[in-house]
Amino acid sequence: MLSERRLQVLRAIVQDYVGTEEPVGSKALTERHNLGVSPATVRNDMAALEDEGFIAQPHTSAGRIPTDKGYRLFVDKLAGVKPMTAPERRAIQNFLEGAVDLDDVVARTVRLLAQLTRQVAVVQYPSLTRSTVRHVELLALAPARLMLVLITDTGRVEQRMVDCPAPFGESSLADLRARLNSRVAGRRFADVPSLVEDLPEAFEADDRGTVSTVLSTLLETLVEENEERLMIGGTANLTRFGHDFPLTIRPVLEALEEQVVLLKLLGEAKDPGVTVRIGHENAHEGLNSTSVVSVGYGSGGEAVAKLGVVGPTRMDYPGTMGAVRAVARYVGQILAES
């Protein structure tokens, strides 16, 4: 087990390296943090930390830099989450409150996160699966062609075309519309299937086919998770990475264009609270030198989607985690109000 002082040394190394972006040596460490011991002692500690795999030296005669394992220990044990200051919190709230609709909320959130963390921000649109239905609308576009519009409590609107097996009268349509809404309005998506399964029985034989078609389209829409959309921003911050650009930045930009990859990245976060994935902990290669800080957010107690940032492993974890957490909290509030 590592002694208390060695953990302090590791913490100091991480902090200095994040600040300076340069390998940190024993002498500089003792000067900047008063550890109460001499550089020689720190050197011994560093050798031990290196043996354990927490730090490494890029070249034989250079300072040390933290490894992924080192950052992991730092995040788990050595550093907390740095809370936002009151003015920062106010600024976040003000900025988000100016949003006029769901798209705007998401857009503002991305922007805010990118600015606060100076990194790449990723925000998932509030997911359908955990939301509730606000309203279902049916429109006749043609005698045997309907449009189904689903409005959720998060303000999201989904529309689907429905081709009916048989013409469907205006009165039947109104009937179906009314019955559907009285059953599902205000209900959670997960509950909808059992609430509507017996609906076709209330209609005449001629109309049952159409009703069933409409219902199955509705259910499809509800479970259609692959439609989950994302918005990203702050990619310009990638240029702050290092100076060995093309190699570092390219795979990241490529990964960011793959929605699937991003969703997986955010989705992996399971715990409540802020999740941090460091370097190689991200399955996707190309993100091997980046970390992802993510958290769920939602209007009620439960998370309806995730948001987070992507940045170099060498990032200010406490600050980033604080910003991500705070933004998630306020976005949740905004969604709950609207």
Added chain:
Amino acid sequence: MLSERRLQVLRAIVQDYVGTEEPVGSKALTERHNLGVSPATVRNDMAALEDEGFIAQPHTSAGRIPTDKGYRLFVDKLAGVKPMTAPERRAIQNFLEGAVDLDDVVARTVRLLAQLTRQVAVVQYPSLTRSTVRHVELLALAPARLMLVLITDTGRVEQRMVDCPAPFGESSLADLRARLNSRVAGRRFADVPSLVEDLPEAFEADDRGTVSTVLSTLLETLVEENEERLMIGGTANLTRFGHDFPLTIRPVLEALEEQVVLLKLLGEAKDPGVTVRIGHENAHEGLNSTSVVSVGYGSGGEAVAKLGVVGPTRMDYPGTMGAVRAVARYVGQILAES
């Protein structure tokens, strides 16, 4: 006026520079293109071209590279648009035909453009202003709170909340819904205002306030051009730019995050046909070493939105213009079919 051969020299310089990314000298030129004259002659021509401002040399003893003015001449007079090959056209068509809805069409278009041109692709969602109305729906969310849903012929859906000055009965609502649709369904946005202006008169005094409110919300939605959305993709291609990275790539990434800037960029294109803006011709600084190739596209004869690519001034103009034109054409077809 420049002689025919000098124009050929300029064309050769542009082609070589685009290919090699290195300043091109007189000797290399005569070797790669059989101009029928000696390097010395070419040198004289180059000196003349430089006097006129079409080419420049980065260092005293280096080859020449085209200036913005040189590219402009090249695009206008020396090169045409390189048509796509038949297999390429088929591939475009196949790829776009797989789209399931409007979002998907736009997403696929962005992807396609980015891959074809190996540059950053920008696609504007089909604009509302030139579209026609497919359907208008009104839903009562509360006694004095309505939701207005507008469905366009391009498949786009816009929704707005309407707070009514007075409660609005279900029968009045149905009446308004029916009257509204009979008047505006299938009509162009531009025609809607005059078609509905006398609608309030058909209602009882109590309801007129609400009808007016609904109508003005509808008209607002129709003209709301700042809601025009964009999708971009292929930013990873920026890493192919040069090796002097941060300076080149950063401002471009920043500009790409500003919807306003992008819309202006695309919007400036006035002519029918492909528009090319080279380097400093783009008002936005930071895009001084990039060119924008854009074109309008639409489902009918008229353009409803624009798409284009952003890349280094040193780009393959004929090929890029060909790709942009072809993609725009097929997207138009897809939109017309759906």
Added chain:
DNA sequence: GTCTGGCACTCGCGTGCGAAGAGTGCCAGA
């Protein structure tokens, strides 16, 4: 007049060398 070949000149770029500096590892002593 226009084109050509030759020639001197200019620079940028890559290479090699040496000095400087930072950092380490180890060891003996407190």
Added chain:
DNA sequence: TCTGGCACTCTTCGCACGCGAGTGCCAGAC
């Protein structure tokens, strides 16, 4: 167990040098 000292290793930076590409100009040929 900590500390100071010392020798060693490597990277980095500056500098000089030579090479090569490319130019500009000029005199002569068609």
